Amino acid sequence: MTQRATPGAELLEHTGPGHPTGPRRPVASPSATTRRVLGLDEVAERSLTRTTVDGALQRVGGPVGLISAAAPTTAFVITEAAAGLGPALIALLVTAVAACVVRLARREPAGAAAAGLVVAAVCAGVASVTGQARDFFxxxxxxxxxxxxxxxxxxxxxxxxxxxxxxxxxxxxxxxxxxxxxxxxxxxxxxxxxxxxxxxxxxxxxxxxxxxxxxxxxxxxxxxxxxxxxxxxxxxxxxxxxxxxxxxxxxx
Known part of the structure; x- marks a missing residue:
C-alpha cells in the first residue's frame, strides 16, 4: 500500500550535517499567536477603518500635507490677533510660499501646490480690500x-x-x-x-x-x-x- 505524502513534504530540505531532515515550520508572529490563543479568526486583510484612515491621510498628503495646508490660514489668524491685518497678510503669504515649497519637495503635483498659493492670494486680496480679517474666509x-x-x-x-x-x-x-x-x-x-x-x-x-x-x-x-x-x-x-x-x- 502506497503511503500518502504528507502536506508540505516537498519542502523537506537538509540543513547540514547532524541536522534532521524535516518540514520547515513557519514562525508565527506574536499577533497571530495571540489570536490563536484567544480563538479569534485570522485577519485576511486590514480592517475597513484602518484602510479608510490610511486612504484619507494619503489623499490629503499625510500628516505633513495636512499641516502644510492648514499652516497659512493658521499663521494669518494668529498674527492678525497679535499684530493686526497688515502683518497677518505678510505672514500668510510667507507661510503659503513655504507650504508650496514643502509640497513640491515631497513631489506632490505642481498644480495642487500652485493652487494653494492662488487660494491664499485670493483670500488675502479679499481681506485687504475689505479691511476685515474675517473676510479672508x-x-x-x-x-x-x-x-x-x-x-x-x-x-x-x-x-x-x-x-x-x-x-x-x-x-x-x-x-x-x-x-x-x-x-x-x-x-x-x-x-x-x-x-x-x-x-x-x-x-x-x-x-x-x-x-x-x-x-x-x-x-x-x-x-x-x-x-x-x-x-x-x-x-x-x-x-x-x-x-x-x-x-x-x-x-x-
Whole structure:
C-alpha cells in the first residue's frame, strides 16, 4: 500500500550535517499567536477603518500635507490677533510660499501646490480690500456651496455624484448604475456628502457672522479631513461591493 505524502513534504530540505531532515515550520508572529490563543479568526486583510484612515491621510498628503495646508490660514489668524491685518497678510503669504515649497519637495503635483498659493492670494486680496480679517474666509464658502449644488443636482438626475467620481478610480464596472450594490452605495455616499457640505456651509456662515476666525480655521481643517475620509471610505466600499457577486445584478 502506497503511503500518502504528507502536506508540505516537498519542502523537506537538509540543513547540514547532524541536522534532521524535516518540514520547515513557519514562525508565527506574536499577533497571530495571540489570536490563536484567544480563538479569534485570522485577519485576511486590514480592517475597513484602518484602510479608510490610511486612504484619507494619503489623499490629503499625510500628516505633513495636512499641516502644510492648514499652516497659512493658521499663521494669518494668529498674527492678525497679535499684530493686526497688515502683518497677518505678510505672514500668510510667507507661510503659503513655504507650504508650496514643502509640497513640491515631497513631489506632490505642481498644480495642487500652485493652487494653494492662488487660494491664499485670493483670500488675502479679499481681506485687504475689505479691511476685515474675517473676510479672508469668504472665498472658502464658495466650495461647500458648489458641493451642495452638485450633490443635489446629481441626485435629482439619478446620477449620484460619488458614483461619477469614485467609480472610475475604484475600477468599478461602467454599468455601475445597473449594479444594485454600487448604485445604493453611491447614492448613500452622495447623501452623506450632501450632509457634510451642508453642515460645513452652515458652520462657516454662522462663525463668519459671529466673527470667529479661529473657529473657522478649525472648521476648515475638520471639513477637509472629513471629506477625505468620506471619499476614501467610498472607494474602499465600492471595491468590495464590485467584487461581491451577491450584490451584482440588474436594477429593477
Amino acid at each position: 469668504l472665498p472658502a464658502m464658495v466650495v461647500p456651496v458648489l458641493f451642495v449644488l452638485a450633490y443635489t443636482g446629481s441626485l435629482l438626475a439619478r446620477r449620484p455624484l460619488m458614483g461619477l467620481i469614485v467609480n472610475p478610480l475604484s475600477g468599478g464596472p461602467r454599468t455601475w448604475r445597473t449594479h444594485r450594490g454600487l448604485r445604493r452605495l453611491y447614492t448613500a455616499s452622495t447623501l452623506v456628502g450632501l450632509g457634510l457640505a451642508g453642515l460645513t456651509l452652515l458652520a462657516r456662515v454662522l462663525l463668519y457672522l459671529a466673527d470667529q476666525p479661529a473657529a473657522l480655521v478649525v472648521v476648515q481643517v475638520v471639513s477637509t479631513t472629513s471629506f477625505a475620509l468620506h471619499f476614501a471610505a467610498t472607494v474602499v466600499l465600492a471595491r468590495r461591493s464590485a467584487d461581491a457577486p451577491a450584490n451584482a445584478g440588474a436594477a429593477h
